[in-house]
Amino acid sequence: MTTDGPIKIESKGVAQEFLDSFDTFLFDCDGVLWLGTHLLPSIRETLELLNKLGKQLVFVTNNSTKSRASYCKKFASFGISVTEDQIFTSGYASAVYARDFLKLEPGRDKVWVFGESGISEELGLMGYECLGGTDPRLDEPFDHKSSPFLVDGLDPAVRCVVAGLDTKINYHRLAVSLQYLQQGEKVHFVGTNVDSTFPQKGFIFPGAGSCIASLACSSGRTPTYCGKPNMNMLNTIVSAKKLDRSRCCMVGDRLNTDIRFGVEGKLGGTLLVLTGIETEERALEVTQEHPRPRFYAEKLGDVYELTR
Amino acid sequence: MTTDGPIKIESKGVAQEFLDSFDTFLFDCDGVLWLGTHLLPSIRETLELLNKLGKQLVFVTNNSTKSRASYCKKFASFGISVTEDQIFTSGYASAVYARDFLKLEPGRDKVWVFGESGISEELGLMGYECLGGTDPRLDEPFDHKSSPFLVDGLDPAVRCVVAGLDTKINYHRLAVSLQYLQQGEKVHFVGTNVDSTFPQKGFIFPGAGSCIASLACSSGRTPTYCGKPNMNMLNTIVSAKKLDRSRCCMVGDRLNTDIRFGVEGKLGGTLLVLTGIETEERALEVTQEHPRPRFYAEKLGDVYELTR
Structure with missing residues (x-):
C-alpha cells in the first residue's frame, strides 16, 4: 500500500494484505457474487475462506424486488449458507427508515x-x-x-x-x-x-x-x-452490526454506487471487481465523476485463488 | 385597453373590443370549451358568432391520446362542426416535427x-x-x-x-x-x-x-x-395556416402552458378563461412564475352572452 492509486489484487502478498486489513466485508451481490442465476468462479470458496478467518460478512443490495428471506434462498440455491441478518436490501433499508427515522x-x-x-x-x-x-x-x-x-x-x-x-x-x-x-x-x-x-x-x-x-x-x-450510495443504508448496517467503519471493506462492481458508498461512508477500504459493469481503465481513472477504489481485482474469487 | 394589467371581459364594450382585435383565435379545448364530456355554457354560440364574423378558428390541445379525426368526432358529438385541418394535437405536432424537422x-x-x-x-x-x-x-x-x-x-x-x-x-x-x-x-x-x-x-x-x-x-x-408551450407547436400552426401572429389570440385555461404559449409566441393577444384550473387572483398576479394574460373572462361563453 505504498502508492495512492488503486492496488490490483494479483499476487498472494496483496491478497493477504487485503484480507488482513479488514474485519468486515460488505458485498454487493449481482455482478460481484453472481450474474443473474450464474454463480461467479470461486465465490463459494472465497466466502468460506473469509468465514474461516473469522471475518464478518454482510450482503448489501439495491434490489428491492426480493425480501431478505428470498435472498437467503437464493444464496442457498448456490450452496452458500447465509442468515437473514447478514442481508440488507434497499427495501429493508426503506422499512428501517420508515420505522426508525419517520x-x-x-x-x-x-x-x-x-x-x-x-x-x-x-x-x-x-x-x-x-x-x-x-x-x-x-x-x-x-x-x-x-x-x-x-x-x-x-x-x-x-x-x-x-x-x-x-x-x-x-x-x-x-x-x-x-x-x-x-x-x-x-x-x-x-x-x-x-x-x-x-x-x-x-x-x-x-x-x-x-x-x-x-x-x-x-x-x-x-x-x-434509502439504498446505496445513500448513507441511510450504511447507517442502518453500521448500527445493526455495531461496526467499526475503519475495519470495513465495501466490495462492489459499480464505482458510482458501491465504491462511492464505501468512500463517502468512510469505510476502511473498498474493492472494485471487474465482473460487473466497470473496466480496469475506469478503475484507474482520475476524475471528479466517481471515486477510485482502494483495491481492485479481475474477480472476487482471485482473493481465494491467490491465497490457497 | 388603457391599463397594462389584464382586462376582464365583463361588458359589451370590452367584448366587442376583444372581438375586433383579432382575426384568428387559437383555443385550448379541455377547460375552455368543455370539461371532459360536458360542454361549457354558450360555447356553441360563441364559436358560431366567431364564424359569422369571419374569424379563423384553430383548436390546439396537448392531449396526444386522440387523433385530429377523433377530435372532430368529439366536436360533432357536441353539435359543433370542425374540420381536421383546424385541429392541432401534440401528437400531430410531433408527427409534423418528425417529418419537417427530423x-x-x-x-x-x-x-x-x-x-x-x-x-x-x-x-x-x-x-x-x-x-x-x-x-x-x-x-x-x-x-x-x-x-x-x-x-x-x-x-x-x-x-x-x-x-x-x-x-x-x-x-x-x-x-x-x-x-x-x-x-x-x-x-x-x-x-x-x-x-x-x-x-x-x-x-x-x-x-x-x-x-x-x-x-x-x-x-x-x-x-x-412538441406541444404547448413549446414553439414547435406554434410554428407548425403558423406555417400551416399562414397566420399573422399580431392578429392572433390564444385562448386557454392555464397560465403556464396556454398563456405562455401565446406570449412567447408573440401573438397579438391572450385570453385566460377561469373555467379550468386558474383563478382571478392568479390571473392578476404579478410574478416571475408565469406570464399575465392580455384579457381574462369567467368563461369563454361571456364573449357571446355580452354581445348578443
Whole structure:
C-alpha cells in the first residue's frame, strides 16, 4: 500500500494484505457474487475462506424486488449458507427508515407501496399494514370511478409512500400513488434506490430510479432514497452490526454506487471487481465523476485463488 | 385597453373590443370549451358568432391520446362542426416535427411509439410505419427472452421514439422503448408535451410529462417536446395556416402552458378563461412564475352572452 492509486489484487502478498486489513466485508451481490442465476468462479470458496478467518460478512443490495428471506434462498440455491441478518436490501433499508427515522407506528400508520414484494414483506415483518404493492386489483386497467383504491376515498392512515422498482408498473399504480403523494407532508415519500437502470443478461432495463422518476415528476416531490450510495443504508448496517467503519471493506462492481458508498461512508477500504459493469481503465481513472477504489481485482474469487 | 394589467371581459364594450382585435383565435379545448364530456355554457354560440364574423378558428390541445379525426368526432358529438385541418394535437405536432424537422422519410424510416393511438394515427397518415404504441403484444408481461420486440433484435429502420401520455404504460413498453433510446443519436427522442399531470373530473392524474420522465431517466436523454408551450407547436400552426401572429389570440385555461404559449409566441393577444384550473387572483398576479394574460373572462361563453 505504498502508492495512492488503486492496488490490483494479483499476487498472494496483496491478497493477504487485503484480507488482513479488514474485519468486515460488505458485498454487493449481482455482478460481484453472481450474474443473474450464474454463480461467479470461486465465490463459494472465497466466502468460506473469509468465514474461516473469522471475518464478518454482510450482503448489501439495491434490489428491492426480493425480501431478505428470498435472498437467503437464493444464496442457498448456490450452496452458500447465509442468515437473514447478514442481508440488507434497499427495501429493508426503506422499512428501517420508515420505522426508525419517520417513526411510523405499526398498527396505526399504514404504508402505500409502489413496488414488488421485497418492500411490503419487510414492512409487514415490522408490523406495518401495507396497501398497494402487488395487490392484484392494481393489475386491472385504471378507472377512477371503479378503482377500489379510490371509490371510498384514500385511506387516511397512510403516512408514507415507499416506491421502488416495479416490473408491474402501470397507470393504475402510478395514479393511486400520486393521489397519496398529493396529500403533502402528511404522507412521506421514500424511494428504495436511485439506480436509473437495471442491467440484466447483457441488456439494460429500466431501474427503480426511472420508476420513481415518474412519481417524482407527477407529484412535484423529491423522495428520500434509502439504498446505496445513500448513507441511510450504511447507517442502518453500521448500527445493526455495531461496526467499526475503519475495519470495513465495501466490495462492489459499480464505482458510482458501491465504491462511492464505501468512500463517502468512510469505510476502511473498498474493492472494485471487474465482473460487473466497470473496466480496469475506469478503475484507474482520475476524475471528479466517481471515486477510485482502494483495491481492485479481475474477480472476487482471485482473493481465494491467490491465497490457497 | 388603457391599463397594462389584464382586462376582464365583463361588458359589451370590452367584448366587442376583444372581438375586433383579432382575426384568428387559437383555443385550448379541455377547460375552455368543455370539461371532459360536458360542454361549457354558450360555447356553441360563441364559436358560431366567431364564424359569422369571419374569424379563423384553430383548436390546439396537448392531449396526444386522440387523433385530429377523433377530435372532430368529439366536436360533432357536441353539435359543433370542425374540420381536421383546424385541429392541432401534440401528437400531430410531433408527427409534423418528425417529418419537417427530423426529415424522416416515409417508407424508409420507422417510428417507435410510446403512447396512445393519437400519435401513431397521425404518423401513419404521413406514411410512417409505427412500431409499439397500442400493439396488444406490449400488454403482455415483459420477458426479454420472449418479447417479440427483442427476440429478433431491434428494427434498424427505427429512427425516432415519440413518447406521450400512455394509460397503458407498463414495463414492457418502457423496456423496449429504452432499448431504442440506447441506440444514441441515430434514434431521435421526441416528447409530445411536458405536462406532468392530467386533471380529470376533480382528480389530478399522471400526465404525459411524467410518463416521458421515466424514459428520460432510464435513458439519460432529454426529449424534444412538441406541444404547448413549446414553439414547435406554434410554428407548425403558423406555417400551416399562414397566420399573422399580431392578429392572433390564444385562448386557454392555464397560465403556464396556454398563456405562455401565446406570449412567447408573440401573438397579438391572450385570453385566460377561469373555467379550468386558474383563478382571478392568479390571473392578476404579478410574478416571475408565469406570464399575465392580455384579457381574462369567467368563461369563454361571456364573449357571446355580452354581445348578443
